[in-house]
Amino acid sequence: MDERVAAADRSLEIGDLSPLRGLVSREVMHDLEKKFERAMALKDFDVNDIDAARKYIEAYVIFFKTAEGHEDTHSHGHHH
Known part of the structure; x- marks a missing residue:
């Protein structure tokens, strides 16, 4: 597991x-803040709910992607 992912989870x-x-x-x-x-x-x-x-x-997901280094996560299309 990426160290940043583990740290994000802990956060x-x-x-x-x-x-x-x-x-x-x-x-x-x-x-990230x-x-x-x-x-x-x-x-x-x-x-x-x-x-x-x-x-x-x-x-x-947006928080974790940013922590991993995927900085512009919200500009990509959302898939549901």
Whole structure:
């Protein structure tokens, strides 16, 4: 597993970005902050709310892709 992926997972687990510090550039970290906040805000969704689950998964994937180094994840077409 990529070290950045493990750190991103840990960040969501503990609720802060400290595991990613030093693993990504300052520019990426700045971009990750907003994506992390969105994922955290959607994390505790009602498991019976499919729309909320989809929104969390989308935010989760965008956060992880950015952590991995795929910087412009939102400009590509979304596939559902």
